[in-house]
Amino acid sequence: MKKLIAALFCAAVFILSSCVSTSSxxxxxxxxxxxxxxxSKDSLVNFFMANNPxxxxxxxxxxxxxYISEAKTEGINSDCAFIQMCHETGFLKFGNLVTPDMHNYCGLGAIDAEHTGERFATMKDGVRAHIQHLHAYATPETVSLKNKCIDSRYKWVRPRGKAPTIEGLTKTWAADPEYSVKLEAMLVRLEKF
Structure with a gap:
């Protein structure tokens, strides 16, 4: 009986450990x-290029x-932010309302034909605004931005800190009820890089 219990325990440990995905x-x-x-930067690049060669x-x-630098400055998860950018832009293929020249990597303010979204002068500004918007969703009022706020929509996120995880972005950041499921699937794929 002890051998059977030990064998079942080992099998359970194996099954559970195989369900936890890890990065390279x-x-x-x-x-x-x-x-x-x-x-790493190389892992993010390799993941991106595998999806848009x-x-x-x-x-x-x-x-x-x-993404790594701006996220580090503001205390935001660069992996989640990068994945969100990949999802929102279709790996920079864009489409719909947002165009490449807007440097809007997360669909900030993109609602309809009359509200096509925010525009940023540079890639850096677009990334910074994305990170700052995630900061508003993920942190309470007591946590301030390190850089000057360039996200014009930052102040409208209420309550602050309403989405501390990617799961919380569903029906808050995006109306899509499967939004976090889609981000999760991309994160699982990224973990293999």
Whole structure:
């Protein structure tokens, strides 16, 4: 009987451990928006290029570096932010209301033909605004931005801190009831890079 119990315990441990996905560095990506990202710039770039091989690799390296840097400054998870950018832009293929020249990587203010979304002068400004908007969703009023706020919609996020995880972005950031499911699926794929 003890051998049977031991065998069942080992089988359960094996099954449970095989369900936990980890990155190539052995880290599981946190789904908490205020946790530190664990994926390297190269991992983010490789993931992106696997999904849009026609993209300019040099530009994607710059974009990934900006996501890591801006997220670190504001205490936001760069992995979740980068994945959200990939989802929102269709891996920079865009479409719908937002166009590449807008440097709007998360659909800020994109509602309809009359409200096509916010425009930012540079890639860096667009990334910064995205990170700042996530900051508003993920942190309480007591946590201030480090950089000057360039996200004109930051002040409208009420209550602050209403979405500390990617799951909380469903029906808050996006109306899509499957929004966090889609982000989760992308994070699981990213963990393999």
């Amino acid at each position: 560095n052995g880290f599981r990506i946190s789904r908490n928006l205020t946790d530190k990202g664990v994926m 026609d993209a300019d690799r040099k530009e994607i390296k710059k974009l990934a570096a900006l």
